[in-house]
Amino acid sequence: SSLKFEGRLIVQAQGDGPVRYVVADYDTEGHLRGYCRFDAEAVAAASTGFARPGAKTLLGQGVFVMTLDRGPDFERTQGITPIEGESLSLAAEHYFEQSEQVPTKVRLAVGSIQTDDRASWRAGGALIQLIAADDARGSTEEVWDRSRALFQTLADDELIDPTITPDRLLFRLFHEDGVRLENAVALRALCRCSPDRIKAVLASFGPEERADMVEQDGKIRVTCEYCASVYELAPEDVGAE
Structure with a gap:
């Protein structure tokens, strides 16, 4: 094959x-x-x-x-x-x-x-x-x-x-x-998502785009579309202060 x-x-x-x-x-x-x-x-x-x-x-x-x-x-x-x-x-x-x-x-x-x-x-x-x-x-x-x-x-x-x-x-x-x-x-x-992979994806966005992702409580949340896992990150973890 x-x-x-x-x-x-x-x-x-x-x-x-x-x-x-x-x-x-x-x-x-x-x-x-x-x-x-x-x-x-x-x-x-x-x-x-x-x-x-x-x-x-x-x-x-x-x-x-x-x-x-x-x-x-x-x-x-x-x-x-x-x-x-x-x-x-x-x-x-x-x-x-x-x-x-x-x-x-x-x-x-x-x-x-x-x-x-x-x-x-x-x-x-x-x-x-x-x-x-x-x-x-x-x-x-x-x-x-x-x-x-x-x-x-x-x-x-x-x-x-x-x-x-x-x-x-x-x-x-x-x-x-x-x-x-x-x-x-x-x-x-098995999903291959992980905090490190999520950070790598967010790093591909520009600083202004990452800043726009910060929610009212000061966190960035990303949901994996494959497994529905929710990742909660501090803006400073991805350079979005």
């Missing part, structure tokens, strides 16, 4: 619709955080008549952005494509086709399931990509066509069912071709 790397993957979609901005930030240690900015009333109005409104309906005209951050020793790489289709999976496929020139299929699902006498929300996804032909493999087009056809049979409930593990799901789809799994990485919600 073109996504094999060490570092962070940041996926964003932003537009002029009721949902203005949505982002997922993942690192290869399994840490994940996300954020969505939207107008609740506008979302409700746009959803009228839809069982599940799509990305184009909610995001409107906008862009899909993928950023790879391999750490301080590497330059960030970023690709931007217009939002295409009525799902983020189609937007992702369009991104790989236009920016990476790698044929890709993506399936995403989200839904509420009943576990232990309570309902909970789960999300799941799967991605396959064409491996280029070479002398060892020969042509891969026939395998790709068959894999795409099998991949299209994936149902949403298979992707979010906690009893269907990745190895079981892959075996269901591709048992005739053989399945090899890499070591699994457990996902954990």
Whole structure:
């Protein structure tokens, strides 16, 4: 996969619709955080008549952005494509086709399931990509066509069912071709915000802008949009006396 790397993957979609901005930030240690900015009333109005409104309906005209951050020793790489289709999976496929020139299929699902006498929300996804032909493999087009056809049979409930593990799901789809799994990485919600990071962000503003941030009680307060943590700082801590 073109996504094999060490570092962070940041996926964003932003537009002029009721949902203005949505982002997922993942690192290869399994840490994940996300954020969505939207107008609740506008979302409700746009959803009228839809069982599940799509990305184009909610995001409107906008862009899909993928950023790879391999750490301080590497330059960030970023690709931007217009939002295409009525799902983020189609937007992702369009991104790989236009920016990476790698044929890709993506399936995403989200839904509420009943576990232990309570309902909970789960999300799941799967991605396959064409491996280029070479002398060892020969042509891969026939395998790709068959894999795409099998991949299209994936149902949403298979992707979010906690009893269907990745190895079981892959075996269901591709048992005739053989399945090899890499070591699994457990996902954990974790925000990277900290007082030092907040101070660094505030330091990027000019002195007058920082002075305008001081509230009536003499404090500067910053809320992390990812985890809703509130940081309270003294003006002198960030040069806003």
